[in-house]
Amino acid sequence: MAKITFIQHNGTEQTVDGVTGMTVMETAVKNMVPGIDADCGGACACATCHVYVEPDWREKTGQRNPMEEDMLDFAFDVREESRLSCQIKVSDALDGLRVRVPEKQF
Amino acid sequence: MSEEVISTDAVIVGAGPCGLFAIFELGLLDIKCHVVDILDRPGGQCAELYPEKPIYDIPALPIVTGSELTHRLLDQAKPFKPEYHFNQMVTELTKREDGRFELKTDGGLVFNAKVVVIAAGGGSFQPKKPPIPGIEAYEAKSVFYSVKKMETLRGRDILIVGGGDSALDWTLNLQPLARSLTLLHRRDDFRAAPDSVKKMRELVAAGKMQFKLGQVTGLTGEGGVLASVQVKGNEGPFDITANAMLPFFGLTMKLGPVAEWGLNLHENLIPVDTAKFETSTPGIFAIGDINTYPGKLKLILSGFHEAALMAQEAFHHIHPGERLLFQYTTSSSSLQKKLGVA
Numbered sequence: 001m002a003k004i005t006f007i008q009h010n011g012t013e014q015t016v017d018g019v020t021g022m023t024v025m026e027t028a029v030k031n032m033v034p035g036i037d038a039d040c041g042g043a044c045a046c047a048t049c050h051v052y053v054e055p056d057w058r059e060k061t062g063q064r065n066p067m068e069e070d071m072l073d074f075a076f077d078v079r080e081e082s083r084l085s086c087q088i089k090v091s092d093a094l095d096g097l098r099v100r101v102p103e104k105q106f
Numbered sequence: 107m108s109e110e111v112i113s114t115d116a117v118i119v120g121a122g123p124c125g126l127f128a129i130f131e132l133g134l135l136d137i138k139c140h141v142v143d144i145l146d147r148p149g150g151q152c153a154e155l156y157p158e159k160p161i162y163d164i165p166a167l168p169i170v171t172g173s174e175l176t177h178r179l180l181d182q183a184k185p186f187k188p189e190y191h192f193n194q195m196v197t198e199l200t201k202r203e204d205g206r207f208e209l210k211t212d213g214g215l216v217f218n219a220k221v222v223v224i225a226a227g228g229g230s231f232q233p234k235k236p237p238i239p240g241i242e243a244y245e246a247k248s249v250f251y252s253v254k255k256m257e258t259l260r261g262r263d264i265l266i267v268g269g270g271d272s273a274l275d276w277t278l279n280l281q282p283l284a285r286s287l288t289l290l291h292r293r294d295d296f297r298a299a300p301d302s303v304k305k306m307r308e309l310v311a312a313g314k315m316q317f318k319l320g321q322v323t324g325l326t327g328e329g330g331v332l333a334s335v336q337v338k339g340n341e342g343p344f345d346i347t348a349n350a351m352l353p354f355f356g357l358t359m360k361l362g363p364v365a366e367w368g369l370n371l372h373e374n375l376i377p378v379d380t381a382k383f384e385t386s387t388p389g390i391f392a393i394g395d396i397n398t399y400p401g402k403l404k405l406i407l408s409g410f411h412e413a414a415l416m417a418q419e420a421f422h423h424i425h426p427g428e429r430l431l432f433q434y435t436t437s438s439s440s441l442q443k444k445l446g447v448a
């Protein structure tokens with residue numbers, strides 16, 4: 001179990017329980033976190049689960065995989081801290097994780 | 107643009123797995139189909155969202171990829187000689203006075219059909235519109251998400267944004283007729299076909315176009331006419347002069363025109379009964395992800411079942427009062443003849 005905080009564009013925060021083995025995207029969808037559309041259901045095929053990982057957590061969430069890097073071409077305003085949340089697996093090490101949801105997944 | 111009306115038994119809206127299997131089920135009952143999809147190829151979500159991913163719950167196929175399933179469905183439908191119309195969005199569906207249906211597409215096709223099968227899945231795939239402030243004002247005049255007529259772009263200063271196949275293909279297609287062309291992408295790596303990337307780099311080397319690294323942040327212009335585009339580059343912001351911009355950020359599913367066809371909708375889905383899979387308008391059916399009924403599961407196998415039952419009722423709609431003989435493909439010589447195996 002890991003607590004994950006989603007920060008909306010307007011600053012509102014929502015902290016939910018993430019289950020080990022599930023993805024951050026699935027955690028968001030299950031808890032109805034707004035702004036994570038996840039059109040493709042986690043197939044890394046839509047880029048509508050884009051999040052910005054807060055600086056302190058970038059190392060722990062690791063690197064983008066090559067498929068994710070490609071798919072990020074279809075996201076808007078991609079930054080260094082951009083990740084596709086369906087490609088981040090929840091684990092105890094991510095307890096306290098904070099990610100920002102972009103204004104629009106489009 | 108042809109104004110000729112295509113007359114047929116059935117029009118299937120959507121060439122996803124459920125639409126494709128409907129061709130087969132209708133075909134067994136001698137109902138001829140035209141199939142329309144806004145995508146440039148068949149397969150719906152299977153083709154667009156997960157062509158290489160394995161599916162494990164198609165009965166009797168322990169493992170099959172989205173693209174393989176699509177190919178198998180096309181093969182299975184082949185004996186019935188369906189006609190496919192890709193890159194066409196069905197925009198209008200109306201009931202004619204004679205009880206038949208008229209459908210129109212954004213590409214100018216007009217159909218006159220006895221029955222309509224809506225297999226529109228999660229809706230039509232449409233280009234993603236980047237959330238750049240004020241972009242709407244430029245749409246259709248200076249900002250284009252797809253190219254319908256290349257001529258409208260002749261002699262213009264074109265900016266293409268993206269790194270996928272659409273971005274690269276249009277770069278190569280439009281470069282010869284543009285006054286100037288710039289390709290903008292967030293990184294120096296492309297998901298597009300390597301051959302297109304090579305050709306693009308050759309054009310850059312020959313001074314025939316420019317390639318820049320960065321992401322669009324804003325647009326400047328007047329009255330919907332674009333003058334320049336603001337870009338966040340890796341080494342700071344810069345401007346690109348352009349009076350036409352084509353952003354290619356992939357596709358997203360939007361319910362689209364289905365909502366405007368006067369059918370009852372429930373949370374963007376079409377309620378149907380589970381015997382006939384008919385909508386609130388007799389003669390218009392809905393199968394696959396687009397429909398809803400108590401217990402509905404958005405699975406391909408459910409859509410297959412729905413297609414079989416729908417076809418029975420479609421037959422009765424076309425041939426009122428006629429008896430339909432229940433037959434197996436294994437043993438019926440008449441079905442086998444239709445399948446071209448007898």
Ligand SMILES: Cc1cc2nc3c(=O)[nH]c(=O)nc-3n(C[C@H](O)[C@H](O)[C@H](O)COP(=O)(O)OP(=O)(O)OC[C@H]3O[C@@H](n4cnc5c(N)ncnc54)[C@H](O)[C@@H]3O)c2cc1C
Pocket residue numbers: 039040041042043119120121122123124125126142143144145149150151152155156160161162163194195196197225226227228229230231361362363364393394395396404405406407409
């Ligand atoms: C990542 C992922 C994995 C999945 N895995 C499975 C699985 O393992 N097993 C399973 O059973 N299901 C799975 N599904 C679900 C499955 O893909 C859908 O149930 C199935 O695609 C529905 O088929 P369909 O024919 O109803 O619609 P779709 O596949 O959505 O196709 C609908 C088509 O209609 C077109 N269309 C819509 N409106 C119009 C219009 N107005 N004019 C022209 N064209 C139009 C669209 O462009 C689209 O091509 C998965 C889905 C996803 C995203």
Ligand code: FES
Pocket residue numbers: 025038039040041042043044045046047048049071084085086087
């Ligand atoms: S859910 Fe589609 S890419 Fe993550």
